Amino acid sequence: MAAASIIAASETSYTRHPSPSETTHRVLARAVRDAITQSGLDHRQIDGFGVCSFTLEPDHAIDLAWRMGLKVRWLMQDTNGGASAGNLLQHAVHAIEAGAASAIVLVAGDRMDAAAFEKLVTRYNRATEEHLSPLPLTGPNALFAMLTTRQMEERGLEPADYGRIAVAQRSWAGLNPGAVYRQPLSLEEYFAAPMVADPLRRYDCVPSVTGANAVVVVADDRATGMPRARVLGVTSSFNRDDQGGNGLVTGVAESADAAWQSTGVAPSDIDVLSVYDDYPAMVVAQLNDLGVVHASDTSRFIRERVATRDYALNTSGGQLSAGQAGSAGGMHGLVEVVRQLRREAGDRQAAKARIGAVTGYGMVLYRYGSCGNVTVLEAAA
Amino acid sequence: MTLTIFRCGECGRGAFPEPLLCSRCGSDGFVTASVDRGVVEHTTRVVNPHHAVLATLLVAPEVRVVAALRNGAFAPGETVQVTSDPDVDGRVAYVPASSGSEVQEEERT
Numbered sequence: 001m002a003a004a005s006i007i008a009a010s011e012t013s014y015t016r017h018p019s020p021s022e023t024t025h026r027v028l029a030r031a032v033r034d035a036i037t038q039s040g041l042d043h044r045q046i047d048g049f050g051v052c053s054f055t056l057e058p059d060h061a062i063d064l065a066w067r068m069g070l071k072v073r074w075l076m077q078d079t080n081g082g083a084s085a086g087n088l089l090q091h092a093v094h095a096i097e098a099g100a101a102s103a104i105v106l107v108a109g110d111r112m113d114a115a116a117f118e119k120l121v122t123r124y125n126r127a128t129e130e131h132l133s134p135l136p137l138t139g140p141n142a143l144f145a146m147l148t149t150r151q152m153e154e155r156g157l158e159p160a161d162y163g164r165i166a167v168a169q170r171s172w173a174g175l176n177p178g179a180v181y182r183q184p185l186s187l188e189e190y191f192a193a194p195m196v197a198d199p200l201r202r203y204d205c206v207p208s209v210t211g212a213n214a215v216v217v218v219a220d221d222r223a224t225g226m227p228r229a230r231v232l233g234v235t236s237s238f239n240r241d242d243q244g245g246n247g248l249v250t251g252v253a254e255s256a257d258a259a260w261q262s263t264g265v266a267p268s269d270i271d272v273l274s275v276y277d278d279y280p281a282m283v284v285a286q287l288n289d290l291g292v293v294h295a296s297d298t299s300r301f302i303r304e305r306v307a308t309r310d311y312a313l314n315t316s317g318g319q320l321s322a323g324q325a326g327s328a329g330g331m332h333g334l335v336e337v338v339r340q341l342r343r344e345a346g347d348r349q350a351a352k353a354r355i356g357a358v359t360g361y362g363m364v365l366y367r368y369g370s371c372g373n374v375t376v377l378e379a380a381a
Numbered sequence: 382m383t384l385t386i387f388r389c390g391e392c393g394r395g396a397f398p399e400p401l402l403c404s405r406c407g408s409d410g411f412v413t414a415s416v417d418r419g420v421v422e423h424t425t426r427v428v429n430p431h432h433a434v435l436a437t438l439l440v441a442p443e444v445r446v447v448a449a450l451r452n453g454a455f456a457p458g459e460t461v462q463v464t465s466d467p468d469v470d471g472r473v474a475y476v477p478a479s480s481g482s483e484v485q486e487e488e489r490t
């Protein structure tokens with residue numbers, strides 16, 4: 001029985017090159033305004049607010065609530081980047097179930113220009129600052145390069161498998177007016193692109209953009225008759241292995257077990273899926289973790305279901321082609337699945353879109369991401 | 382200069398970077414241990430900057446670190462000398478050390 005539903009999902013325009021006057025605060029506010037407008041609610045009916053942003057400093061959630069004129073009785077700030085959307089949503093659903101709030105807006109995003117990105121990746125946490133930043137690397141590319149090599153060895157994959165994921169997502173992006181990279185990409189172009197950190201080439205690495213995403217969550221009984229995404233479950237996992245393993249199994253695995261158990265949905269029931277795609281290897285890891293495809297069958301699944309776009313995976317183009325707007329990375333996939341379930345996905349609308357799933361993944365503490373979550377949604381009207 | 386890792390005083394579990402509580406037994410008592418070699422598990426060459434080679438090293442049971450490999454080719458499975466001295470020359474794996482630790486050096490036997 002679902003207590004809460006998402007009745008609005010917004011995404012600002014994403015841009016690689018923000019104007020000098022653009023700020024994190026302004027882009028977050030635009031996403032919030034668009035989501036509230038879309039929900040049909042009055043600004044004053046919003047009684048809960050949650051945010052994740054890497055670049056709010058020195059402000060916090062309460063500063064944003066003030067500047068946006070939101071008078072709320074539930075307030076939350078999340079710090080978990082690519083896992084923040086699932087985390088915020090999990091808490092928002094609980095707040096609605098408990099009666100602590102009835103209409104919550106959640107937002108994530110950043111002004112992510114070159115300077116902000118450099119600061120983010122060199123001072124991500126204390127471990128990064130002390131043990132990674134003194135090394136000749138910038139950001140997590142080298143870490144995920146080694147993870148990709150491990151995955152190829154363990155799961156019998158080859159570079160073309162990853163290329164097919166990037167190429168397929170670019171094809172989806174061609175159908176999404178909001179994606180920053182929409183021109184078709186061939187497998188030949190994927191292989192001809194410059195090496196970044198072997199085996200990762202340019203199109204394996206997510207492009208940073210400035211932008212924000214927001215959703216409005218309400219008690220399901222006040223959303224009757226509205227096209228909406230019912231939240232069937234949100235499950236999370238944090239720090240499953242102390243960064244001491246191989247990073248190939250993520251927190252999504254434990255979250256998925258709990259999600260299928262609690263919702264009664266099976267992986268084979270999923271009609272539309274957004275998995276967190278900072279690198280194609282993480283798409284593979286999470287498809288396996290979710291139980292959508294067995295590890296030993298991954299290459300065939302990529303060739304027959306992903307590359308052909310027969311499977312509705314990362315239909316926005318994902319972050320790899322639509323862009324990664326800082327901490328909006330996790331909410332981007334949620335917004336896309338809500339759009340699909342509400343049949344608002346335009347040229348990329350999946351024919352069947354009743355059950356949707358979204359994963360969150362993030363917070364590279366030292367060697368790989370430490371947080372994972374799974375959201376299961378159902379279309380309702 | 383070797384690399385300092387951390388070992389739980391109660392159960393012996395190793396860790397890097399420096400932990401606050403042991404993930405196995407919850408103890409907050411740690412001793413340090415000096416490590417002077419590790420086994421290369423995976424490497425990558427980052428084009429920018431300078432075609433540097435990074436590696437994942439296994440330096441103790443369940444303790445993996447990220448290192449820069451210097452002055453030579455290193456194959457997975459190979460044992461390399463490990464240092465946390467950024468200025469040391471030679472064919473070594475450099476692992477940046479913690480800025481400060483209050484943990485006492487383990488007695489060497």
Ligand SMILES: [Zn+2]
Nearest residue numbers: 389392403406
């Ligand atoms: Zn212990």
